[in-house]
Amino acid sequence: MELVDHLRDERNKAQFDVEAMKVVWAGSPQELQLCDRMANLVANHPAFEKLKRPMLVRKELFKNSLRKAAYARKLVIDLGLSEEEAKWLRFYIDEPTYPDLHWGMFIPAIEGQGSEEQKEKWLPLSRNMQIIGCYAQTEMGHGSNVQGLETTATFDAQQDHFIIHSPTLTSTKWWPGGLGKVSTHAVVYARLIVNGEFHGVHGWYNYYSFSFFLYLEDHSPLPGITVGDVGLKFGNGAYNTMDNGLLRFHHVRIPRNQMLMRVSQVSREGKYMQCDDVPRQLIYGTMVSVRQTIVAMVSRTLSRAVCIATRYSALRRQHSSSSLVVPCFLMIDYQSQQSRLFPLLASAYAFKFVGEWLKWLYTDVKQRLEANDFSTLPEAHASTAGLKSLTTSATVDGIEECMKLCGGDGYLVSSGLPELFAVSVPACTYEGDNTVLMLQVARFVVKTVSEVGYKEPLGTSSYIRRLNTLLHNNCLVQTGEDWVKGDRIVEAFEARAARMAVTCTQHLAKFQDPEQGFSELSADLVEVAVAHCQLIVVSKFVEKLAQDIPGKGVKEALEVLCYVYALFLVHKHQGDFLVTGYLTPKQASLANRQLRILYSRLRPNAIALVDAFNHTDHYLSSVVGRYDGNVYPNLYQAAFNDPFNDSHVPDGYHQYIHPILNQTLAKL
Numbered sequence: 001m002e003l004v005d006h007l008r009d010e011r012n013k014a015q016f017d018v019e020a021m022k023v024v025w026a027g028s029p030q031e032l033q034l035c036d037r038m039a040n041l042v043a044n045h046p047a048f049e050k051l052k053r054p055m056l057v058r059k060e061l062f063k064n065s066l067r068k069a070a071y072a073r074k075l076v077i078d079l080g081l082s083e084e085e086a087k088w089l090r091f092y093i094d095e096p097t098y099p100d101l102h103w104g105m106f107i108p109a110i111e112g113q114g115s116e117e118q119k120e121k122w123l124p125l126s127r128n129m130q131i132i133g134c135y136a137q138t139e140m141g142h143g144s145n146v147q148g149l150e151t152t153a154t155f156d157a158q159q160d161h162f163i164i165h166s167p168t169l170t171s172t173k174w175w176p177g178g179l180g181k182v183s184t185h186a187v188v189y190a191r192l193i194v195n196g197e198f199h200g201v202h203g204w205y206n207y208y209s210f211s212f213f214l215y216l217e218d219h220s221p222l223p224g225i226t227v228g229d230v231g232l233k234f235g236n237g238a239y240n241t242m243d244n245g246l247l248r249f250h251h252v253r254i255p256r257n258q259m260l261m262r263v264s265q266v267s268r269e270g271k272y273m274q275c276d277d278v279p280r281q282l283i284y285g286t287m288v289s290v291r292q293t294i295v296a297m298v299s300r301t302l303s304r305a306v307c308i309a310t311r312y313s314a315l316r317r318q319h320s321s322s323s324l325v326v327p328c329f330l331m332i333d334y335q336s337q338q339s340r341l342f343p344l345l346a347s348a349y350a351f352k353f354v355g356e357w358l359k360w361l362y363t364d365v366k367q368r369l370e371a372n373d374f375s376t377l378p379e380a381h382a383s384t385a386g387l388k389s390l391t392t393s394a395t396v397d398g399i400e401e402c403m404k405l406c407g408g409d410g411y412l413v414s415s416g417l418p419e420l421f422a423v424s425v426p427a428c429t430y431e432g433d434n435t436v437l438m439l440q441v442a443r444f445v446v447k448t449v450s451e452v453g454y455k456e457p458l459g460t461s462s463y464i465r466r467l468n469t470l471l472h473n474n475c476l477v478q479t480g481e482d483w484v485k486g487d488r489i490v491e492a493f494e495a496r497a498a499r500m501a502v503t504c505t506q507h508l509a510k511f512q513d514p515e516q517g518f519s520e521l522s523a524d525l526v527e528v529a530v531a532h533c534q535l536i537v538v539s540k541f542v543e544k545l546a547q548d549i550p551g552k553g554v555k556e557a558l559e560v561l562c563y564v565y566a567l568f569l570v571h572k573h574q575g576d577f578l579v580t581g582y583l584t585p586k587q588a589s590l591a592n593r594q595l596r597i598l599y600s601r602l603r604p605n606a607i608a609l610v611d612a613f614n615h616t617d618h619y620l621s622s623v624v625g626r627y628d629g630n631v632y633p634n635l636y637q638a639a640f641n642d643p644f645n646d647s648h649v650p651d652g653y654h655q656y657i658h659p660i661l662n663q664t665l666a667k668l
């Protein structure tokens with residue numbers, strides 16, 4: 001039977017080569033081929049069916065996720081998949097499970113913080129999954145405040161042991177993924193006590209957290225260990241496939257050599273030694289690595305929601321403005337729908353490119369760290385923290401907007417959007433609460449501004465070198481067309497970020513106690529950080545356009561997306577641009593007018609741009625976002641696939657409805 005493509009007319013409107021755009025989106029022909037292969041491997045394997053997931057109760061859901069993880073592992077072994085292939089396989093299985101933490105945090109923690117000897121011992125076991133590990137940092141009372149961790153690791157020189165202990169209820173390890181039921185091992189963060197002294201006390205540190213490698217034997221907890229799951233989380237299915245755990249220690253002994261010893265060591269005699277030249281921030285290194293990964297992947301999450309909402313918008317008709325009866329307008333042709341949807345489409349591309357850049361930055365930093373060059377660590381920390389915060393917040397808001405863009409049907413689980421929202425929203429909290437991370441960026445920016453004159457700003461903050469120009473030269477835009485020039489756009493974002501940073505730095509200088517100032521101005525500081533991070537995203541998109549991009553019309557389509565992204569932000573944050581005096585109201589209004597023109601230029605390419613994400617229907621798992629656009633019959637069928645429709649007589653009908661109908665409630 002010939003398949004009907006209900007979006008064919010829309011696809012025919014495309015003004016660029018979709019296959020070439022797929023390569024740009026994937027990053028390279030090899031990446032495209034790799035992702036395509038893994039996505040289809042998952043889509044065509046019955047073990048990875050996921051439509052029934054939201055209907056399962058927690059225990060069934062969890063067992064189901066264990067089954068999938070086991071099949072995935074079997075595929076990795078049977079097909080001899082590389083670590084990179086296995087990573088994409090897990091990604092397309094699309095279900096948070098313990099291997100995410102094992103591969104994503106436990107192994108990187110050992111790689112980053114273990115000594116050579118420790119790595120040699122534990123990494124092969126971990127990579128073969130003979131042990132399964134998690135990352136246990138957060139405590140019930142201390143998430144954002146890592147310095148406040150209370151778990152203790154006291155050295156016992158007599159027995160050459162550390163004694164791990166949870167001295168208070170609030171020191172209970174709380175949230176680590178994979179901890180609740182599965183992990184055999186954990187990297188545990190604790191305060192080190194040697195000879196009765198806390199170690200690692202520095203000017204800015206009260207406590208110093210150390211990593212320990214902890215054995216949970218034979219899957220029954222070791223004596224002195226209490227372990228369990230933190231409980232049901234938001235959303236059906238969603239993150240409930242993960243066993244986020246709790247963990248308490250009651251004077252648990254572990255051998256001394258289970259302390260991860262790259263940053264500091266404790267000798268047999270109980271001597272504490274800090275490794276020369278290795279900054280203690282390295283114990284935060286795993287977080288930097290994971291924040292980078294989150295940014296690299298988040299564009300896919302947003303692209304998924306945008307793909308669903310764009311396809312449905314290009315199919316569904318509503319009434320025209322002149323006739324409320326005859327349905328004729330495609331939803332996507334409403335200006336208001338475009339002004340909500342197209343900036344999200346542009347953001348997905350923008351986040352993809354900034355994610356690529358961040359990956360490059362992180363790879364560079366990692367190589368430097370291996371050579372004991374720590375000079376770019378502050379830039380890596382600020383960029384990973386800030387971009388993680390900016391992109392996850394925008395993505396989660398974007399998914400919610402996509403849900404609304406699909407009207408009532410977006411609210412149905414079968415649209416794929418509610419579960420996507422529920423599984424994505426904790427990304428604003430895990431790996432650092434987004435506000436807390438933005439405050440870290442603000443510290444970095446303010447410090448850079450304060451040091452102007454005796455320390456050269458580098459990398460993402462190099463615009464601060466041109467502070468004088470940025471503070472005094474105002475925008476030169478005179479026509480709408482002036483807004484679609486890369487250097488002009490970047491300069492506008494630089495001027496806004498620099499002016500906001502300087503104002504905040506001046507306000508901070510008025511406080512005698514800098515920390516009090518920082519606390520009182522924290523809401524403004526977050527805005528400074530947002531301005532700095534948006535500048536990074538815009539400038540990386542503009543830099544991308546300066547590259548050679550093959551394929552008919554591809555570069556032109558990307559240019560439109562880039563300016564939509566940037567001008568949408570100018571419009572949304574016009575208060576910043578106006579208050580800082582960089583723009584006049586007329587220039588702000590020209591930006592908005594140009595944005596509308598860009599929407600009309602984007603419109604014919606909308607479906608092709610989401611097709612270029614190359615998402616399979618399995619990955620989307622959305623009735624309204626299907627590739628063929630055959631929505632209505634499938635939407636109708638999906639209602640009957642719900643087990644709730646198996647019978648007309650639901651459980652409880654006879655018991656609770658009959659008495660009402662028959663007026664026999666008194667018997668209840």
Ligand SMILES: CCC/C=C/C(=O)SCCNC(=O)CCNC(=O)[C@H](O)C(C)(C)COP(=O)([O-])OP(=O)([O-])OC[C@H]1O[C@@H](n2cnc3c(N)ncnc32)[C@H](O)[C@@H]1OP(=O)([O-])[O-]
Nearest residue numbers: 137143144145146147204281284287288377381430431432
């Ligand atoms: C898949 C999902 C799985 C989820 C897993 C999780 O959630 S796991 C759990 C995830 N949990 C979280 O994410 C917890 C979030 N909380 C934190 O990461 C920390 O508590 C903090 C960064 C907020 C504050 O840290 P603090 O109180 O220690 O200190 P401070 O602010 O005074 O800064 C002191 C200096 O250190 C610098 N510096 C800081 N971080 C880094 C870094 N990573 N790298 C390099 N440098 C860093 C900072 O710039 C400053 O430099 P300066 O100015 O002196 O040159």
Ligand SMILES: Cc1cc2nc3c(=O)[nH]c(=O)nc-3n(C[C@H](O)[C@H](O)[C@H](O)COP(=O)(O)OP(=O)(O)OC[C@H]3O[C@@H](n4cnc5c(N)ncnc54)[C@H](O)[C@@H]3O)c2cc1C
Nearest residue numbers: 135136137138143144175176177426429430431432433435
């Ligand atoms: C799904 C999920 C998975 C997780 N996985 C892991 C894991 O594998 N391993 C692990 O160790 N942890 C894990 N976590 C824990 C996670 O890292 C923490 O939840 C996170 O760091 C935030 O800490 P918190 O929950 O204590 O929030 P809090 O720090 O209590 O924050 C609550 C509110 O206070 C605000 N706030 C806090 N501090 C400040 C400040 N200094 N200035 C201004 N505002 C502030 C925040 O913005 C937020 O609005 C996970 C969490 C979730 C939800």
